[in-house]
Amino acid sequence: xxxxxxxxRRLEVPSWMNWSIPAGAVGVALAAGAVLLSLLGxxxxxxxxxxxxxxxxxxxxxxxxxxxxxxxxxxxxxVGLAFTMVVWNIGAEGQIVMGALAAVAVVRYAFxxxxxxxxxxxxxxxxxxxxxxxxxxxxLKARWNVNETITTLxxxxxxxxxxxxxxxxPWRDPSSLGFPMTTPFPEAARLPVLGGTRVHxxxxxxVGLAxxxxxxxxxxxxxxELRVIGNNPNAARYAGINDLKNVVLAMFxxxxxxxxxxxTEVAGLQGRLQPGFxxxxxxxxxxxxxxxxxxPMATILVSFLLGVLLVGGDxxxxxxxxxxxxxxxxxxxxxxxxxxxxxxxxxxIVFIERGE
Amino acid sequence: MExxxxxxxxxxxxxxxxxxxxxxxxxxxxxxxxxxVHTLLGENGAGKSTLMNILNGLYQPDAGSIRIKxxxxxxxxxxxxxxxxxxxxxxxFMLVPVLTVWENLVMGLPGLKAVLPKREVIRKIGELSxxxxxxxxxxxxxxxxxxxxxxxxxxxxxxxxxxxxxxLDEPTSVLTPQEVRRLFDTIRQMTAExxxxxxxxxxxxxVMEISDRxxxxxxxxxxxxxxxxxxxxxxxxxxxxxxxxxxxxDKAVLNPGDTVLEAEGICALNDRGLPAIRNLSLSIRQGxxxxxxxxxxxxxxxxxxxxxxxxxxxFGRVLLRGKDMTGRKPMDFLRAGVSYIPADRKGTxxxxxxxxxxxxxxxxFWRKPxxxxxxxxxxxxxxxxxxxxxxxxxSAPGLGIPVRNLSGGNQQRLMLGRELSxxxxxxxxxxxxxxxxxxxxxxxxxxxxxxRERGAAILLVSEDLEEVLALSDRLAVIHKGxxxxxxxxxxxxxxxxxxxxxxxxxxxxxxxxxxGR
Numbered sequence: 001x002x003x004x005x006x007x008x009r010r011l012e013v014p015s016w017m018n019w020s021i022p023a024g025a026v027g028v029a030l031a032a033g034a035v036l037l038s039l040l041g042x043x044x045x046x047x048x049x050x051x052x053x054x055x056x057x058x059x060x061x062x063x064x065x066x067x068x069x070x071x072x073x074x075x076x077x078x079v080g081l082a083f084t085m086v087v088w089n090i091g092a093e094g095q096i097v098m099g100a101l102a103a104v105a106v107v108r109y110a111f112x113x114x115x116x117x118x119x120x121x122x123x124x125x126x127x128x129x130x131x132x133x134x135x136x137x138x139x140l141k142a143r144w145n146v147n148e149t150i151t152t153l154x155x156x157x158x159x160x161x162x163x164x165x166x167x168x169x170p171w172r173d174p175s176s177l178g179f180p181m182t183t184p185f186p187e188a189a190r191l192p193v194l195g196g197t198r199v200h201x202x203x204x205x206x207v208g209l210a211x212x213x214x215x216x217x218x219x220x221x222x223x224x225e226l227r228v229i230g231n232n233p234n235a236a237r238y239a240g241i242n243d244l245k246n247v248v249l250a251m252f253x254x255x256x257x258x259x260x261x262x263x264t265e266v267a268g269l270q271g272r273l274q275p276g277f278x279x280x281x282x283x284x285x286x287x288x289x290x291x292x293x294x295x296p297m298a299t300i301l302v303s304f305l306l307g308v309l310l311v312g313g314d315x316x317x318x319x320x321x322x323x324x325x326x327x328x329x330x331x332x333x334x335x336x337x338x339x340x341x342x343x344x345x346x347x348x349i350v351f352i353e354r355g356e
Numbered sequence: 357m358e359x360x361x362x363x364x365x366x367x368x369x370x371x372x373x374x375x376x377x378x379x380x381x382x383x384x385x386x387x388x389x390x391x392x393v394h395t396l397l398g399e400n401g402a403g404k405s406t407l408m409n410i411l412n413g414l415y416q417p418d419a420g421s422i423r424i425k426x427x428x429x430x431x432x433x434x435x436x437x438x439x440x441x442x443x444x445x446x447x448x449f450m451l452v453p454v455l456t457v458w459e460n461l462v463m464g465l466p467g468l469k470a471v472l473p474k475r476e477v478i479r480k481i482g483e484l485s486x487x488x489x490x491x492x493x494x495x496x497x498x499x500x501x502x503x504x505x506x507x508x509x510x511x512x513x514x515x516x517x518x519x520x521x522x523x524l525d526e527p528t529s530v531l532t533p534q535e536v537r538r539l540f541d542t543i544r545q546m547t548a549e550x551x552x553x554x555x556x557x558x559x560x561x562x563v564m565e566i567s568d569r570x571x572x573x574x575x576x577x578x579x580x581x582x583x584x585x586x587x588x589x590x591x592x593x594x595x596x597x598x599x600x601x602x603x604x605x606d607k608a609v610l611n612p613g614d615t616v617l618e619a620e621g622i623c624a625l626n627d628r629g630l631p632a633i634r635n636l637s638l639s640i641r642q643g644x645x646x647x648x649x650x651x652x653x654x655x656x657x658x659x660x661x662x663x664x665x666x667x668x669x670x671f672g673r674v675l676l677r678g679k680d681m682t683g684r685k686p687m688d689f690l691r692a693g694v695s696y697i698p699a700d701r702k703g704t705x706x707x708x709x710x711x712x713x714x715x716x717x718x719x720x721f722w723r724k725p726x727x728x729x730x731x732x733x734x735x736x737x738x739x740x741x742x743x744x745x746x747x748x749x750x751s752a753p754g755l756g757i758p759v760r761n762l763s764g765g766n767q768q769r770l771m772l773g774r775e776l777s778x779x780x781x782x783x784x785x786x787x788x789x790x791x792x793x794x795x796x797x798x799x800x801x802x803x804x805x806x807x808r809e810r811g812a813a814i815l816l817v818s819e820d821l822e823e824v825l826a827l828s829d830r831l832a833v834i835h836k837g838x839x840x841x842x843x844x845x846x847x848x849x850x851x852x853x854x855x856x857x858x859x860x861x862x863x864x865x866x867x868x869x870x871x872g873r
Contacts, residue, residue, distance in 0.1 A: 219731050219732055219734075220730050220731055220732065221721055221722065221727055221730055221731070221732055222730065224714070224717060224721050224732060225721075227710070227714075228707055228710070228718060231707045231708075231709050231710060232703070232704075232706075232707045232708070232709075234700075234703055234704045235703075235704055235705065235706065235707045235718060237666060237686065238666065238686070238696070238698065238704050238705065239686075239690075239718045239719050239721075240685065240686040240687030240689075240690045240719075240722070241687075242685070242687075
């Protein structure tokens with residue numbers, strides 16, 4: 001008797017697998033991370049404990065976690081929208097930067113001191129900037145079938161370098177003693193914060209948009225069109241859905257939401273633009289969207305968990321003196337495991353015994 | 357063939373094979389003797405292909421054994437099967453289009469020299485061609501050949517590899533009646549030379565003509581193995597389906613009404629940008645079924661798509677109830693009451709990952725009462741989906757399950773229900789019964805006839821000649837994107853004549869008749 005393995009496609013995915021498989025994958029990633037931490041000479045248990053304490057242990061830790069979760073949620077929703085129709089917008093980072101740049105431009109050139117008018121202007125311009133940045137890639141795809149993965153990726157660098165130009169050049173704060181940063185925002189342009197924390201009102205935008213997206217996908221004609229296009233573009237055309245027009249529209253909206261993330265970061269948190277201000281939220285958003293299986297509500301939860309990882313990672317750096325890279329490796333491990341675990345949702349492994 | 361003392365070329369004993377929870381083969385015994393045609397008859401999903409893929413080494417059985425000339429064998433690949441003398445000609449040919457015939461023949465042979473022995477190969481091809489009536493030009497590139505010729509190349513490929521048993525999987529589905537006759541001559545020649553042939557089909561007339569023995573499969577089990585000459589059509593059908601089947605189609609006599617669809621000299625390209633429809637004209641009236649017969653790949657799909665707005669029309673016009681629809685969007689055709697049943701239901705007609713409700717919404721989400729402003733009313737969508745499921749007998753565990761988990765027949769019922777539920781003016785149906793079992797086929801035909809009685813204009817495209825002949829009020833034969841002839845009374849048409857038109861020979865009388873109008 002010789003047991004053999006066989007891989008079979010699952011006909012039906014039991015509903016419990018929808019959460020247990022990603023959870024299991026995170027577990028495996030943490031176990032692999034433990035090996036890594038041991039190799040770095042750190043007790044994994046102590047390290048994970050420090051991470052939890054740093055991010056969830058007290059009010060300050062939790063508020064910091066939320067601060068990170070806000071842009072992650074927004075950017076996660078943004079890329080999730082594009083991914084829903086199988087358009088690979090990996091340019092959220094650049095769209096965040098464009099949104100932030102637009103916000104700074106509004107502060108510089110729109111001479112209003114009414115906060116509400118200021119916020120509305122910043123919001124609109126950030127949406128427009130991020131939306132056009134992504135919509136352009138969408139247009140190229142719809143019109144000439146240009147690969148959006150490449151264009152959105154490349155446009156990240158254009159956006160980042162464009163921001164650098166303004167930060168080092170015309171928009172540099174003259175009183176910054178030569179440091180590359182723009183002039184601080186006036187009080188009227190700063191988003192209000194909650195209590196004594198750094199949590200700004202962007203949290204309401206993030207949660208509100210998540211709910212809006214949920215309604216969009218589930219209850220609207222347009223959301224249905226997007227889902228059909230993503231699942232089967234042939235069927236979409238057959239059903240009279242204009243897939244090309246929708247690619248441009250969805251990319252615009254996706255970029256607009258990422259632009260909002262950029263605007264809330266500068267106006268809510270940092271109050272000025274500095275090089276590398278986003279810190280890769282636009283890329284982490286890809287992980288968020290996948291972990292959340294493109295579900296808007298789950299995006300909030302996953303963003304919070306990744307916030308834990310980010311804040312906990314900061315703690316690790318401080319308390320355990322670990323390099324930033326090790327935290328990023330941990331993040332990478334999680335994505336790797338979760339995407340790999342998709343295999344077990346779609347297939348199962350059967351042991352067969354065969355008589356010789 | 358009576359061959360009590362002869363040794364079988366192939367003997368399959370107690371073959372069992374499961375896929376997930378589906379038992380595709382259960383304890384099947386099957387054998388082939390030298391010089392006989394042993395037919396495997398059964399509906400789609402009866403287990404024919406699984407059994408033959410096991411014989412061909414593509415699948416490994418869960419239980420059971422295979423004996424080749426008495427010796428137990430186990431194949432883990434088609435290469436091993438052909439080495440043991442088992443050659444399979446698949447429904448979809450396994451040829452490289454840009455290579456020549458002789459190159460395709462030697463490709464993949466073990467022990468090939470760096471310089472191919474072209475002259476020797478061509479000589480051997482010539483020998484085999486003469487012996488079995490398999491005419492083909494060895495130096496032609498495969499893409500230049502007709503489907504019938506390509507099939508000959510596939511058979512030659514197997515004979516070249518000294519196959520003693522040939523498995524032909526639905527070989528006639530792509531052929532004109534004349535080509536079928538030629539194939540049968542080749543098969544007879546092969547059996548005369550002592551080869552064994554396994555013939556897979558569900559076309560009863562052909563099966564009765566060519567078979568020495570017939571084994572009928574149903575749901576993975578052998579129903580019966582009987583000598584070919586003893587079989588009757590009714591008996592085979594009954595055993596295949598498990599109940600009595602009535603062949604005659606009950607069609608009411610109707611007087612067609614106003615013209616619904618008119619195509620005037622339309623031209624369209626295929627996906628590769630080559631002309632697929634050339635200067636084609638047709639018209640369909642209310643309460644009329646216009647059948648389009650033809651061999652697969654002669655522009656049927658492009659014609660259907662051009663008529664429902666999914667494919668741009670280069671020249672010519674499409675009129676719906678006298679209104680010029682040329683160049684309009686697919687949505688405009690939908691709004692004008694055009695239903696389209698595409699042949700490719702999984703790839704086009706349905707979204708596999710979406711559930712039954714969502715697949716109903718696919719073609720209806722834009723209209724009341726399923727849409728309210730920008731929002732969807734899942735309540736009314738679910739209500740109508742439930743009614744369709746009931747009326748069209750879709751068997752599904754629930755409205756919320758993905759349609760890819762439904763069987764082909766149930767998917768077709770759901771799609772048909774959706775397309776016919778909105779009382780369409782024009783129905784373009786392409787291969788609506790393809791891949792369905794006899795029961796589901798009857799149902800689909802019946803539904804089309806009911807729509808006809810209701811006053812819909814129907815364009816029925818099918819490669820099943822029997823089907824178009826039975827259902828159509830008028831019949832056009834398509835070849836390379838052109839109409840070869842129009843038959844005003846399909847029941848009086850001779851198969852001979854239709855076969856000639858399918859092969860590209862114009863029916864002059866019909867053409868003149870058209871001009872005279």
